Structures are given as C-alpha cells and as structure tokens.
Amino acid sequence: MSKPKQRSLFEEDELPENPMPWERESAQGLYLAQIVLNRPVDRVFHYLVPESMRSVLRAGYRVRVPFGRGNQFVAAYCVGVGPADENQPSIRLKAVEAILDNRPLFNAKMLKLTRWIADRYLCSWGQVLECVVPAGVKNQAGTRLVTVFELITAVPRAENEVAEVISKLPAKQRAVFDVLKSANKPLTLDELTQAANCGSGPVQSLKKKSLIRSLQKRVSQFSNGDEAAYAGIKKEDDLQLNIDQRRALDQLLSAIRGKEGSTFVLHGVTGSGKTEVYIQAIREVVSYGQQAIVLVPEISLTPQAIQRFRSRFDSVAVLHSHLSDSDRHYHWQNIAAGKVQVIVGARSAVFAPAPHLGLIIIDEEHETSFKQETAPRYHAREVARKRSELEGVPLILGSATPTLNSWLRVIEKKDTLISMPNRVNNLAMPGVNIIDVRNDARIRRNESIGRVLHTGMQHALEAGGQVILFLNLRGYSPALWCKGCGNSVTCPHCEISLTWHRDKNLAVCHSCEFSSQPPKQCPRCGAPGLRFVGAGTQRLEEEVRAKFPGYSCKRMDSDTMRGVGSHAKVLNAFAAGDVDILLGTQMIAKGLDFPNVTLVGVVDADTMLHQPDLFASERTFQLIAQVAGRTGRGMQGGRVFVQTASPAEPAIVKAAEHDFLGFSQLELGHRKEMNAPPYSHFARVILRGPQEERVQDFARQLAQILSDAASEKQLDVQILGPAPAPIIRLKKYFRYHFQLAAANVEAILQLWNEITDKLPREKAIEYIIDVDPVNMR
Numbered sequence: 001m002s003k004p005k006q007r008s009l010f011e012e013d014e015l016p017e018n019p020m021p022w023e024r025e026s027a028q029g030l031y032l033a034q035i036v037l038n039r040p041v042d043r044v045f046h047y048l049v050p051e052s053m054r055s056v057l058r059a060g061y062r063v064r065v066p067f068g069r070g071n072q073f074v075a076a077y078c079v080g081v082g083p084a085d086e087n088q089p090s091i092r093l094k095a096v097e098a099i100l101d102n103r104p105l106f107n108a109k110m111l112k113l114t115r116w117i118a119d120r121y122l123c124s125w126g127q128v129l130e131c132v133v134p135a136g137v138k139n140q141a142g143t144r145l146v147t148v149f150e151l152i153t154a155v156p157r158a159e160n161e162v163a164e165v166i167s168k169l170p171a172k173q174r175a176v177f178d179v180l181k182s183a184n185k186p187l188t189l190d191e192l193t194q195a196a197n198c199g200s201g202p203v204q205s206l207k208k209k210s211l212i213r214s215l216q217k218r219v220s221q222f223s224n225g226d227e228a229a230y231a232g233i234k235k236e237d238d239l240q241l242n243i244d245q246r247r248a249l250d251q252l253l254s255a256i257r258g259k260e261g262s263t264f265v266l267h268g269v270t271g272s273g274k275t276e277v278y279i280q281a282i283r284e285v286v287s288y289g290q291q292a293i294v295l296v297p298e299i300s301l302t303p304q305a306i307q308r309f310r311s312r313f314d315s316v317a318v319l320h321s322h323l324s325d326s327d328r329h330y331h332w333q334n335i336a337a338g339k340v341q342v343i344v345g346a347r348s349a350v351f352a353p354a355p356h357l358g359l360i361i362i363d364e365e366h367e368t369s370f371k372q373e374t375a376p377r378y379h380a381r382e383v384a385r386k387r388s389e390l391e392g393v394p395l396i397l398g399s400a401t402p403t404l405n406s407w408l409r410v411i412e413k414k415d416t417l418i419s420m421p422n423r424v425n426n427l428a429m430p431g432v433n434i435i436d437v438r439n440d441a442r443i444r445r446n447e448s449i450g451r452v453l454h455t456g457m458q459h460a461l462e463a464g465g466q467v468i469l470f471l472n473l474r475g476y477s478p479a480l481w482c483k484g485c486g487n488s489v490t491c492p493h494c495e496i497s498l499t500w501h502r503d504k505n506l507a508v509c510h511s512c513e514f515s516s517q518p519p520k521q522c523p524r525c526g527a528p529g530l531r532f533v534g535a536g537t538q539r540l541e542e543e544v545r546a547k548f549p550g551y552s553c554k555r556m557d558s559d560t561m562r563g564v565g566s567h568a569k570v571l572n573a574f575a576a577g578d579v580d581i582l583l584g585t586q587m588i589a590k591g592l593d594f595p596n597v598t599l600v601g602v603v604d605a606d607t608m609l610h611q612p613d614l615f616a617s618e619r620t621f622q623l624i625a626q627v628a629g630r631t632g633r634g635m636q637g638g639r640v641f642v643q644t645a646s647p648a649e650p651a652i653v654k655a656a657e658h659d660f661l662g663f664s665q666l667e668l669g670h671r672k673e674m675n676a677p678p679y680s681h682f683a684r685v686i687l688r689g690p691q692e693e694r695v696q697d698f699a700r701q702l703a704q705i706l707s708d709a710a711s712e713k714q715l716d717v718q719i720l721g722p723a724p725a726p727i728i729r730l731k732k733y734f735r736y737h738f739q740l741a742a743a744n745v746e747a748i749l750q751l752w753n754e755i756t757d758k759l760p761r762e763k764a765i766e767y768i769i770d771v772d773p774v775n776m777r
C-alpha cells in the first residue's frame with residue numbers, strides 16, 4: 001500500500017523551504033497531482049497536471065481523471081500537488097483531465113481529518129472523501145449553466161478604431177452595447193434583449209464584431225427554503241441559568257476562550273437543561289464570528305428541538321435526511337461561505353465545512369446512530385474528537401446516560417466531567433415502579449398492558465395528564481408460531497422471524513423488507529393454524545384503543561412516520577393536548593420535553609436485554625432511563641411503570657433508581673473482568689457468501705492467517721472466533737464473523753495493514769472489517 005507522502009500533502013506553504021537538488025531539477029519539469037479514488041483500495045495515484053491547471057489545482061479539489069486500462073473517466077480527489085520527486089517515473093503518467101468544482105471542497109484540516117478516518121477505520125481515503133461530500137454538492141443540484149454575454153474590454157485593437165466601430169453601430173446594437181456597459185456584469189440573453197428592447201439579432205451582430213462575447217456561467221436557483229423555515233419563529237431571549245447550568249457554562253467558556261481542543265462529558269440528568277447550556281456556549285463562539293456544529297440523533301431533529309435553536313440564532317442550518325439534493329447543496333455553500341452560525345444535524349454533519357469552527361456538541365452521545373454502518377464505518381464521536389483536536393476547539397458530549405466508553409475516559413481523566421445532577425426548576429426525578437409481570441393474568445392472556453400499568457394510565461388520564469407508552473417492536477406480532485413443530489416462520493432470505501403487519505395483512509422481514517401474505521400452514525411441517533404471538537406497536541395501539549376508548553391515541557414508529565412532516569404533525573398534536581396517549585418505538589424515547597406527560601409506561605423492558613450482545617445491558621439501562629426521563633417535566637410530577645419479567649436485572653433496577661453512577665460502576669466491573677470494551681478495542685470481520693460451508697472455511701482461513709501474523713509480528717492481538725454471526729443468514733447470504741481484540745486499537749490497525757494485501761481472495765465471498773463495532777448482529 002503506498003502511503004501518501006506527508007510533505008506536499010496539504011497546503012503549499014507547508015512545503016520545505018529548501019528543496020533537495022533533485023526536487024529543484026524535476027520541479028522544472030513535471031508537476032504532479034496526488035489523486036485518490038472512491039475504491040476500497042487505499043492508494044494514492046500520481047497524475048500529471050497540465051500547464052493550464054497549474055495555477056489553479058490544489059489539494060482539496062475534485063477532478064476527473066482517466067483510470068484503468070480502458071482509461072475511463074472517473075471523478076476523484078486531489079490530495080496534494082507538487083513537483084515530481086526522483087522516485088517518480090515520469091513516463092506513462094496520465095494527466096488530470098478536468099477540475100470539477102470552482103473551489104476546493106476540502107481545506108487542509110479536512111484533508112487531515114479524512115486521512116485520519118481512513119487510517120482509524122481501515123478504509124480508503126477516497127471512500128472517506130466521497131462520503132463527506134453530499135451527492136447534491138457533487139452533482140451541483142439546484143444550479144444550472146446559463147449563457148451570458150459580456151463586453152470584451154481588452155481588445156487587441158487600437159482604441160480609436162474601437163471607438164469608431166462603436167460610433168457607427170446601428171441604434172439597436174448600440175442599445176445592447178450601452179446596456180452591457182452600464183450593467184457592468186454579464187447578462188443573459190433575456191435580460192439583455194429586454195433591457196435593450198430588441199430581439200436576439202443585434203446581440204449576435206455585436207458578437208460577430210468582437211465587441212461582446214458569450215460565456216457559460218453556473219447560476220444557482222435554490223428555492224429560499226430558509227425564509228420558510230424561519231417563518232412564524234419568534235426570537236427569544238436566553239434563559240436565566242440556574243446554579244448548575246452556570247457552573248457548567250463557565251467551565252465551557254474558559255475552554256472556548258483558551259482555544260482548547262479538549263473534550264467535556266456533560267452528564268446532566270434528563271430535564272436538567274443541557275440544551276440551554278449548549279445554546280449559551282454557542283452564543284459565545286457566535287459572538288466571535290465563529291460557527292458551531294451540533295450533532296443530534298436523526299430522530300431527535302424534532303420541530304421542537306429545531307425551533308429552540310432557530311428562536312435564538314439568526315442562521316441555523318438543519319441537515320436532516322429528508323433534504324433534497326438541492327437544499328443540501330444550498331446549505332453546504334452557505335456553511336462553507338461562513339454564513340451559517342449553527343449547524344444542527346445527524347451524524348454526517350460532523351463534516352460540515354464550517355470555515356471558522358468554534359465548538360462541536362454531540363447531544364445524546366450514547367446514541368448508536370452516531371456510528372455509520374457502511375464504509376467508511378466511522379463513529380461521529382471519535383471523528384468529532386479528532387476534529388476538535390485539529391481545530392483547537394472544545395467538544396461537548398452531552399447525555400443523561402453517557403456511554404461507558406466516555407465514562408471511562410472521565411475516570412481516567414482523559415476527558416473532563418461536567419455534572420448537572422438536578423432537574424431545572426427544582427423538579428423531582430419521576431418515581432419509577434418496576435412491575436413484575438410474570439404473575440399478571442392479563443399479560444398471561446397475551447395482552448400488553450398489565451393490571452398495574454392499566455390502573456396507572458387510568459389515574460393519569462382522568463387527572464388530565466398525558467401518557468407515553470414505549471415498545472421497541474413495530475408491527476402487530478413479532479412472530480408467527482407453529483404449534484406443530486414449535487418453530488416460528490422465518491424470512492426465506494434471512495434467519496429472522498417474520499413480523500405480522502395486520503394493517504396490510506403482510507408478514508414482513510424487518511431486515512430485508514421481504515413481505516408476503518402470512519402462510520396458512522407452517523412452511524416447515526405443513527401443520528395448519530399458525531399463531532400470531534407477542535405484540536408490536538400495532539397491536540399495542542389496538543389494545544389501547546379498546547381499553548381507553550374515550551382518549552385519543554397516536555402511534556409513532558417507522559411505519560406510521562414514513563411521510564415527510566408526519567413526525568412534526570403528531571408531536572405538534574401531542575404538544576397541543578389533542579393526543580392523550582402517544583405510543584411508539586425508540587422514536588418517542590428521546591429528547592421529548594412535554595410538561596403534561598404524567599405517566600410513562602415501558603411495555604416490555606426485556607426486549608433489549610436478551611440480545612446476544614456485549615452492550616445489551618448498557619443499552620437497556622440507557623433506554624429505560626431515557627424513556628423514564630420523558631415524564632415529571634411539569635409541576636404535576638410524573639410516574640414511570642416498567643413492565644419486566646426480570647425485575648432483579650441490574651440494568652433495570654439501576655435505571656429505576658436513576659443511578660447512572662451505580663450502573664456504570666457495576667457494568668465497568670464486568671467489562672474489565674472480561675477485558676471487553678471500553679477496556680479493549682474490537683474490530684469485527686464479517687464474511688458472507690451464498691454457501692455456508694465455504695464461508696465458514698474461508699473465515700477459518702482468514703482468522704488463522706491473522707493469528708499467525710499477530711504472533712509473527714509480536715502484536716498483542718487476539719482472534720476470537722470465527723463463529724456464525726448472530727443473524728447467520730441475511731438477504732440470501734450466509735454470514736460468519738470473528739473479532740480482533742487488543743488493548744490498543746493501533747495494534748489491530750497495524751496487524752490489518754500488514755496483512756491486508758496478502759489475504760487470499762475467494763470468489764463469491766465478501767468480507768468487511770468494522771473497527772469498534774456497535775452492531776454485533
């Protein structure tokens with residue numbers, strides 16, 4: 001693998017002042033661009049820079065180059081330019097064919113950051129760069145090329161000659177000429193003919209006389225989405241901070257003023273007012289003319305959350321997944337031009353091209369959606385950490401339930417803890433009751449709402465409060481079960497139970513979206529009469545409507561929330577009190593701040609618990625603590641009922657006690673014993689292919705090679721597995737996996753880099769590597 005040379009990689013001013021003799025020599029001859037492509041191979045290619053591009057082309061530009069034997073033109077990224085060095089054979093070099101944008105897409109810091117991601121997550125630089133630039137920017141969405149006309153000023157003719165030609169122009173041509181002259185900028189044909197009140201003839205004549213010329217110009221036609229976004233939003237003053245908030249802010253301000261690239265873990269209980277602290281910290285950097293990036297989970301990009309930022313700052317760009325290419329391009333340009341104060345967005349907003357970044361914030365830092373599941377498999381938290389270091393700006397990781405990863409860094413004093421242990425306005429944390437449903441007659445009858453939760457809901461609703469019910473399974477029933485053979489019906493392509501969606505009468509695979517009419521007989525044993533067992537949100541909704549007929553109920557899950565704006569509609573209705581009971585999946589678990597919610601029900605706390613997953617306990621704790629946090633945010637207080645069949649489970653008990661410290665101590669103890677993350681790093685190699693045996697064999701082969709290489713190179717990396725992946729069959733492929741485990745991630749990276757070129761290939765078998773995986777399926 002040819003690693004790029006650091007010397008001429010970034011900006012020209014980083015070149016050594018006194019080049020070596022051979023460099024001086026070749027500098028007179030060849031000028032080369034270092035080019036990376038969106039391919040899985042991490043290699044830098046050298047291309048000649050034609051004379052005409054020399055003064056323009058720099059690192060950070062997107063270019064078009066001929067590639068491969070057929071010399072197909074492909075888009076690629078220039079990561080460095082400079083004179084060829086003596087090792088560079090000059091013959092047979094191809095040349096850059098075109099520069100694709102009129103300004104570089106990356107500055108030196110972004111190039112360093114993306115190079116770091118490629119190294120840290122074992123993918124190619126080109127893949128990272130490709131992922132960082134939105135499609136709308138690449139295809140220049142929302143812009144078009146138009147022909148414009150301008151005066152030719154530098155004419156190679158004597159001035160009096162020109163004056164004479166002009167004085168002899170017919171009236172209409174003269175009018176066109178004068179319009180252009182007084183406009184002092186290029187005009188389109190329409191603009192020109194309208195202002196000169198003529199047809200296109202005179203324009204063409206002037207062109208023939210070489211007095212004017214036409215050229216192509218790219219113009220934007222962005223619809224001004226921002227005005228609409230700001231319509232109806234009243235500007236609001238910052239709140240008066242309470243003591244905890246004040247203390248938190250002061251700590252942050254001193255880091256901001258000291259230009260420290262350090263990380264703060266803001267551990268504030270649910271409802272402690274973290275957002276207000278973020279806002280006032282942003283206020284400081286905005287006052288210096290700098291920008292702030294706020295990362296939030298996609299599902300937390302609620303209208304309520306967006307409004308909180310828009311009501312405080314004049315220009316907030318919200319980057320969510322429903323943006324059109326053109327809107328995304330518009331925001332990118334505005335951000336790059338420094339016109340945006342605050343960028344709020346999901347994972348990929350960590351790459352926002354803010355020119356004067358002052359602060360990065362990650363809210364709900366425990367969310368797994370900050371990890372990207374396709375190449376480049378980066379974690380936005382780690383990328384943000386690196387970016388903050390490179391830019392010398394603080395990073396804030398906020399959560400009521402920080403990850404154990406972040407928490408260990410606090411314990412080890414690598415990051416700084418800021419605590420906000422109390423809710424605002426002296427509100428109490430809600431009381432949480434753990435309900436053991438093992439002996440509940442209703443649950444035994446296959447209902448979802450047990451006796452205690454039912455009574456609780458009744459009281460809350462009668463007192464005029466609102467209720468949130470949380471269930472992490474969508475669909476009607478998560479399984480179609482056969483009495484005959486005791487199996488449930490699985491997807492024909494995946495080893496996953498089909499979920500019955502009653503509204504469409506379809507059995508759906510939640511992994512590959514395969515769907516079919518539910519079979520009448522068991523596909524395995526042929527017995528008739530399959531039973532729908534268990535409950536998802538659809539069935540829960542039905543039960544709620546039947547049991548609480550006088551109250552209005554809305555379901556929020558990815559089935560009901562497909563349309564753009566559907567999310568906003570339901571939340572607005574809930575805020576207005578038009579909805580009494582809101583039920584749903586993860587979507588309703590985070591960030592919502594509705595003071596009238598007096599009861600939260602966790603319908604089944606065990607769904608997360610029994611996953612064959614290292615993080616099952618941590619996720620269960622986070623989820624319950626977060627859902628519980630949605631209540632007691634007003635003067636009426638609030639209660640939480642957690643239904644479970646494992647009432648003694650520490651993750652559940654600690655969440656019920658709002659005891660993050662206790663939970664983290666316990667769980668970190670376990671992890672340490674097992675030498676598991678965050679005490680070690682994992683990289684997961686996942687293989688897939690159409691034939692199980694061959695996938696298994698190949699997995700063994702790879703694992704052996706890696707294990708041999710580790711002992712040969714004396715790298716302290718353990719190979720765990722291979723074993724069938726928890727979902728052994730997915731989308732028609734059989735899957736096996738193994739882990740590389742080490743105390744330091746560098747050892748894993750080094751081992752992989754040593755061996756990756758030498759790994760065998762097997763037709764029809766693909767494999768990937770996922771460093772610091774969060775998804776173990």
Ligand SMILES: Nc1ncnc2c1ncn2[C@@H]1O[C@H](COP(=O)(O)OP(=O)(O)OP(=O)(O)O)[C@@H](O)[C@H]1O
Pocket residue numbers: 239240241242245268269270271272273274275276399400424425590591592593629
């Ligand atoms: N200093 C303050 N005075 C009065 N109200 C405040 C103050 N700070 C925040 N609030 C209000 O408290 C509520 C909770 O704040 P916020 O949503 O920021 O909490 P949070 O810490 O982010 O909670 P969660 O982790 O549950 O999302 C909001 O309605 C906010 O407007």
Ligand SMILES: [Zn+2]
Pocket residue numbers: 491492493494496509510511512513514731
């Ligand atoms: Zn499937």
